[in-house]
Amino acid sequence: MSRHRTRKTALTVAIGAALAAILPVGPAAPSAVAAAPATHPSGPWTDSTYQPRPGDWRPYVLAPAGHVVTPVSVLSADPRGGAVQGDPKAALGGSATPVRLVSDGDRTQSPLLTLDFGKEVGGKIAVHLAGASTTPPTLHVCFSESRQFAATTPQANSGEAGYAPGCDTANIWTGYPGVTYGYDADSHTLSLDPSKLPGSVTDRQIRGGFRYATLFLDGPGWVDVDGVSLDFDAVPKQADPAGYQGWFLSSDNELNKIWYAGAYTVQMDTWMSDTAKSWPYAAGEPDHADSQVPYADPDQEVIFDGAKRDRIVWQGDLAIQAPVTYLSTGDLAAVDNSLSSLSAQQLSDGYVPAESLVGRHNEDEIRTYGEYVTWFVHNHYEHWLYTGDRAYLDRWWPSLTKAMTWLESVRGQDPQGLIAFAASGSCGHYGYSDCGHETYVNALYARNLDEMAELARARGAAPDAATYAARSMALKQAINDQLWDATTGAYRLSRETPGVYPQDANATAVLAGVADAGQAQRAMDYLHRNNWSGYGSLTVSPSAPKSAIGPMYEPLPSGFEASARLAVPDSTGDTQASGLQLMRTFWGYMLSKDPGSTWWEKADAAGDPGISQFTSLAHGWASGPTVTLTDQVLGVTPTGAGFAGYAVVPHPAGLTWAQGSVPTPHGAIAVSWQALPQGFQLHATTPSGTSGRLAVPTRGKRVSVRLDGRLVWDGSHAVGGAHVTSDGQYVYMDGVRAGHHVAHAQNL
Secondary structure, three states: OOOOOOOOOOOHHHHHHHHHEEEEEEEOOOOOOOOOOOOOOOOOOOOOOOOOOOOHHHHHOOOOOOOOEOOOOOEEOOOOOEEEEOHHHHOOOOOOOOEEEEEEEEEHHHHHEEEEEEEEEEEEEEEEEEEEEEOOOOEEEEEEEOOOOOOOOOOOHHHHHHOOOOOOOOOOOHHOOOOOOOOOOOOOOOOHHHHOOOOEOOOOOEEEEEEEEEEEEEEEEEEEEEEEEEEOOOOOOOOOOOOOOOOEOOOOOHHHHHHHHHHHHHHHOOEOOOOOOOOOOOOHHHOOEEEOOOOOOOOOEEEEEEEOOOOEEEEEHHHHHHOOOOOOOOOHHHHHHHHHHHHHOOOOOOOOOOOHHHHOOHHHHHEEEOOHHHHHHHHHHHHHHHHHOHHHHHHHHHHHHHHHHHHHHHHOOOOOOOOOOOOOOOOOOOOOOOOOOEEEHHHHHHHHHHHHHHHHHOOOOOHHHHHHHHHHHHHHHHHHHEEEEOOOOOEOOOOOOOOOOOOHHHHHHHOOOOOOOOHHHHHHHHHHHHOOOOOEEEOOOOOOOOOOOOEEEEEEHHHHHHHHHHOOOOOOOOHHHHHHHHHHHHHHHOOOOOOOOOOOOOOOOOOEOOOHHHHHOEHHOOOHHHHHHHHHHHOOOOOOHOOOOEEEOOOOOOOEEEEEEEOOOOOOOOEEEEOOEEEEEEEEEEEEEEEEEEEEEEEOOOOEEEEEEEEOOOOOOOOOOOOOOEEOOOOEEEEEEEEEEEEEEEEE
């Protein structure tokens, strides 16, 4: 859907044991415990008093261990004008007596039996029937990601309840808010033959994302239901979807759940490449998702933007989903296939379409989104950084340089040196449309220039690297000269809209290195004072003059803001702590609502899904905190291709401990840290073939630091020739070789 209109195994026992062994222990430290048992009578998702235990990360994993799941409860059983005979719980299986649904023939008065799978799921549903009337009614299943938008009243979802009771909608042409619902475009029909019962009837079509499934009947007769299950078709190449390669755990239960909900959201968006949606549907056409993503390997997965819809690959969404995948499941084939399919769509002038060109609707948007060309470049940079796949980089290097040539040609049209997409007709964004000379898109392009300089150096093209670096410096200066408002202390939306200071502009200026330390602090302070509201941080202040961006909650730039807050040099810790508070507020709020396991596409100012029943509630671009918690809070980032170089720079932000494992091409990097009353302790185990930086935060104090028991920093200077420096916020130890290391900072 147009963004301006709507929007591999498990870790080895050895690694787990190593992490348990390196967890700091002592009078103030939590005790290390063994890995969690296979079953949990209570856990973080069901017990409000649950306390995280070091080493015990598996209870947080939402993904199933296999590819068959069953509902966990009956949400409701409503006879309406028919009957529900027997115990509705029989539909969960294991009962000697089935539940009978009886209809008088009027589908608008059919009994409704709604089952709750307990979390977002997707695939092909199967209903086991013990029997049916000689002439059976047609059995339908409706799906919804939430109770709020499961159509059950005549007015719901623009009249959907009269056709598809219990459904939200995945079809823009019949179910978009405000469009009258004129035919059943969303329920799935299960064909049954009474002569073959008892037996299961299985849906012929997948339903990409739902939590609730509602059975209803069309026509007179009855069916006896004694079981419902789902072939879980997300992540089909992952034999054990719960077998994560990477993980995160901290002293904060809510943040832990946020990490795993982000990982699960991306898994819910990962499907075979021939399960895309092709819009528009013809009048009367039922819901289906069986189109091939152009240029994608049909035998491999791709990562769609949303599980329910759009079910196509988008550049901007992939910018979040790819690093989440690198850090959790390690499903690199899905990332490669997705990115390659988008890359192959590049036009002759270098412009790269934002989305998979599946169907007329998407083909009509071929040049809509100039912003997404910057994400195309960024996605390839991130791929190289996390995977170190030089052959993949070399394959697509000509496409990257062509895309940069197109972006630079757009910038060259402005005598003042900024990009605007009016002339190219590409003004669409992730959530709005604006043709001005904006901070947001220019900051993204400045980051591209830095990334291309690094990639060019890695490929031995020093002159090209110098050109990109010089352009980056000039562009950052132009942004600051024209778009920084020193009086307000924030970046403007654009030259054309100077009195609006949006979230995306200020967060990306920090993350792209446009803002210096003082500007970064002031920009974050501005957003906190003006944009923070009941559910998180709004796109613009409610008091801002009317602009292209209305006040709403957008998970994509909210993720940028949370990351930017942790990136601000902060002697007091308040700004970095506010990054975690933003996560708890906004993502914690989404967790408190349906589907309670995956992230929304957007939310309006009232805190409701931003486009009502059409909103995707399993949208991977909202999973930014999963990356931020690993990269910044745990502190593990690649600094060289494929983690050949790495940095471990923790951002405690008020947490008392954190630990985790980061998969790399060389093996896992295992990290554990603890904030102690009189200092800080960091443990890291890194694989052969890597070297890097370890850092301990000073928290505004003068500290001495020992590395593996040897004094390397005396509070002011490096000791014994150690490669150690400090900027007042951290003490950095460089050139650390592979192996197990302990760094301990002691307050002086």
